[in-house]
Amino acid sequence: METIIKIKDLKKVYRMGQEKVYALNGINLEIKKGEICCLYGTSGSGKTTLLNMVAGLEKPTKGSILVKNIPVEKLNEVQLAKFRQKYVGFIFQSYNLLPNLTALENVCLPLIFKGYPKKVREKEAVKMLKAVGLGDRLNHKPNQMSGGQQQRVSIARAFVEKPEIILADEPTGNLDTKTTIEIMELIAGMAEKYGQTVLLVSHDSEALPYADRIVHIRDGVIENIEEKEKYKLKECANK
Amino acid sequence: MKIFDIIRMALRNLFRSKVRTVLTVLGIVIGTTAIIIMLSLGIAINVSYREQMSRMGSLNVINVHPNYENINTGKRGRNDVWVEPTISQEELDKIKQIPNVEAVTPFYQTSVKMEIGKYLGYVTIVGIEPDAMEALEYKAAEGRLLNPDDKLQIVFGSNMKDQFYNPKEMRRGLVFYGYGGPGEEKDINFLEDRINMTFDMSYGERYPGSQTGKKPKLYKVEGVGILEEGNWETAYQAYMNIHELVKLDQEYKQQQANPDQKIRRRKTEEVGFQQAKVKVNEIKNVLDVQEQIRAIGLNAWSMAESLESANKTQAVMQGVLGGIGAISLLVAAIGIANTMIMAIYERTKEIGIMKVIGARIKDIRRLFLYEASMIGFIGGVIGIAFSFGVSYFLNTVGVRFLGGMGMGMGMTDTKLSIIPVWLALSGMIFSALIGLISGFFPARKATKLSALSAIHTE
Ligand SMILES: Nc1ncnc2c1ncn2[C@@H]1O[C@H](COP(=O)(O)OP(=O)(O)OP(=O)(O)O)[C@@H](O)[C@H]1O
């Protein structure tokens, strides 16, 4: 199975005055194409830090991250912007929709940045919103929607460009159990459909069954990696 | 990201904070209006000055006079009486040698009396080289200019009728001595009527002045042309072939001289001239030629020279007026920068999100630059429309007001403010540019924002 993300000896040290905080302390991890990988661990263990580094939002203190053989830590701002546009879709815990844009416009945004013509991008966005079950909320502003609905919009936004990698930081952190299951169904279903790789941070036990592998992190190091039956199946199928 | 999408997004963002946008635009409107109105005042002064100048003669003509300042070295006549200095033929020949000189003519000026039908007139008649007339930009409104073989043919200035009077009416006290003035329409047609001309100033009067007793000759002359209106210098003169005029004048002087005074008739080349005119091929050479004429020892004066010194003072004035306007535009530009920086603080999180979901650095930069230049551009357009309003107001109400105060100088079409198209267009471009420049620093700031920390701001 093809490796899409390769993390080698990754360290991140935050300096708070005299004190050093080892957010990540030597992470080695390979993520295969098409897998759903869940980062799991206590609060402050470094999950978000790891995810941000894969997206190039933060620079590591040491170590390297190869995404599709691109050394992310070496890219400059302009290259990073291109890299994100090309390969990465992001889903946040706090949705992060633009408050003055409608659901449709929010989903259109990544396509606008890509320079798609209006007709094409609106067609794509509508299709995506329908897929997440919001066909009747196209022209609602974020503050006119529930948390679950907003998260669906942000999922639609992350998937609309069909990026190869979806990074999701506690996408269900603010949602109830039932909605969590719905959202996870959605993410897993879409990823399966388009053959995307998902790197997910989650605390919710409801989310865990959707993962192929669960990476347990504690104090910036990987404690153990739990491989599910379907991960092995996937691996075999690809071989 | 497509330009069209950036513009749409920028407009949308401006519309979101309406009050702030309107206030910032207002600043630019005031700044643009101030600068345009100030410059338009200067332009109007310049234009009216040029108009006045062009009424006084052509720009590439130099007027040459004898040097009156050197009275001590001036010529001494008979009995040590100081004789008015004149320009000699020799000096004229030197002028002809100067490069870029197209034509030179001396002026031989004297007074004659003319009779047309029942009218009499005192006429200043100027002898001129006939073929220089065209070069010196004399233009005939009717008839033609002089030809080299003209002798008793005369070209009249546009307002010559004013010089004629009806002696009978004068005797009845209807007109002042000598001048008919404009007044009623006189039945004179210079080109058709028979015209008599004489050097005898008392001709036609009831009591002829004391003359030597010899009756001066009466010449039958022919009007062949009337000059165009609009030139003060030529309006009240008549023109004639210089060689003929010198000949007639010399004849007259000899005739009138005391028998014991032996006066020799002089040829054109021998008499001195009070004035000469020099036509230069191009305006840019005028000052240079003028210098060389001065080097010969003559006085030289040209419209081009006084226009240039006037231009310099006006450039300074324009600068001061424009500077006053520029200050208000500068304040407005700071207003734009302020608005944009405020917008960045407000939209920090948004910028972060856009960066994470795929906005390029240049998209973010362009978005802010477009917003800033749109404020500038919109302000500029409104400012120009407003300026035209203010300008119209100044040219109607303002002119009437000044006229009422006796400052309009009787010119009805005087404009206080002129906004040429180039000024309006450059005002528009300039204000957009001001916006762009003011947006530059904020836009840079926006691109430098770290996406991660931007997302975490609330
Ligand atoms: N910008 C920062 N400056 C200093 N320390 C930081 C910074 N960001 C993270 N940390 C520290 O790094 C460690 C890991 O943080 P991180 O956000 O990755 O945790 P997490 O696993 O995502 O926790 P949670 O589950 O609560 O979201 C924490 O101890 C945190 O205090």
Ligand SMILES: [Mg+2]
């Ligand atoms: Mg976290």
